Amino acid sequence: MSMCDDTLLCNYPKCRAKLCGFAWVTACSHAFCDQHGSGEFSRSPAICPAxxxxxxxxxxxxxxxxxxxxxxxxxxxxxxxxETVLDISARALAFWTYQVCQCVAYDIHSM
Known part of the structure; x- marks a missing residue:
């Protein structure tokens, strides 16, 4: 089982740290460690680094x-x-599915 299966990883290019504690999550479905999120999203306008x-x-x-x-x-x-709770749940599952797919794609490209 790869780390991607049950843990979010930072989507900051070249970071890939296991996310724990707090994370920064974007509307474009990317997640970042506290260190990179704090640095990147303190700028205006904010741009997703992924x-x-x-x-x-x-x-x-x-x-x-x-x-x-x-x-x-x-x-x-x-x-x-x-129906609102189900919609929120569906969006959370879609986010995790996207993250797992991104992790698999990253693993394939880094081989």
Missing amino acids: CSSALSGKLDIVRTELSPSEEYKAMVLAGLRP
Whole structure:
């Protein structure tokens, strides 16, 4: 089993560090370690270092905790309609699928 199967890796070119603690996630579905995200996304305008997409929207870049507390998980979706929760879940699964595909492509190209 490769590291890509169960762990997010930094999408910053040449970094590929295992993400833990906090990560920066973009609207273009890329994830970055805290070090590279803090450096890259402090500039304006923000540009995704993985795909060069412009990130100008309020929620185009989010710093997120990768292991949220049980209290947070219990409340974050509370009150939302079931179809909204399912939509959020589908988007989260699509994000992970994309990350795994990117990891496989990176592994193939680095051979």
